[in-house]
Amino acid sequence: MNDINELIKATTVGFIDYTGMKVTKAGEGHAEGEIEIQPHHLNPAGALHGGLIFSLMDTIGGFATRTLGVLPTTLCSNINYLRPTMGTKVLKAKADVIKRGKNISVVRIDLLNDQDVLVASGASNYSDLSGRVKDESIKDLRLEQPE
Template identity: 35%
Template sequence: MADDAPVGGFAGRLGATLQESDDGSATLTFQAADEHLNPAGTLHGGVVATLVDTVMGQAVRTTTGDGEVPATSQLTVTYLRPGRPGPLEVRGRVRTRGEHLTICEADVEQDGRAVAHAVATFALLER
C-alpha cells in the first residue's frame, strides 16, 4: 500500500495515516494534539485503543481473501507510559492466523519509547 494513505473510519477522523501495510503487518503514524488529551493532560486511552485496533485490523486485512472481513472480538491494551502531544508510531502484526480467528499484537511508540502494547483476537467473517 502507498505511503501516507488515509485511514478510513474513526481513526481516519482522528488523523491517523497508514504508512505501510503488507504481508501480515501494518504501520500507522499519528500526530497527538491537545484535542486528544484527557483531563490529566496525557494522551487519552481511547485514542490509543483506537490506533492499535485500527493497525491490527489493517494487518489482518493483508492476509484475507475477497469475502473475508476481520472483526475485533477481543482487545487488551497495556498502557506503559503516558503519551504526550507529538508524533506516534503504531505497528501491528499478525501473530497467528487461523481459519476463523486471528491473533495480533501492536506497539505504540513516541520518541523511541514504548507507550502501549496490545493484543487482539479478530474473527474472520464472511461478507
C-alpha cells in the same frame, strides 16, 4: 483489491480520517500507522486519551489482518499502558499477525512515542467476516491473496 495503496485509501475514511490516523506501511501480516497528536486528543492531565490509544492500536492491528485477505472485526483486545504520553507529538503503532487461523487472527500491537519508546503494548483477536458479509462492496475492502 489487489494493491495495498488502494486498500489504504479505501479504508481510511470515516472515523479513521476524523481522528487523523494514518496507515504508513503495510505488508504481509504487518502494518504500521501513526497519529499526530492534537489538543483535542488529550485528557485533562495532558496525556493522550486512552480511548484514542486503543483506537489506533485496534485500527492498525485490524489493518495487519487485511494484508492477509481478512475482513476483520475485533473479538477482544488486551492493552497494557506502560508510560504516559505527555509531550509526545506523534504516536506510532506497529502490528504483526502472530497467528492466522481459519476464522480468527491474533495480532500483537506495540505503540511507540516520537522517541521510539514503547508506551503501550497489547494483543487483539479478529474474526474474519469475509464469508458472512453479503455486500460485495464491503468484501472488496480486503486485500486479495494470490492463489
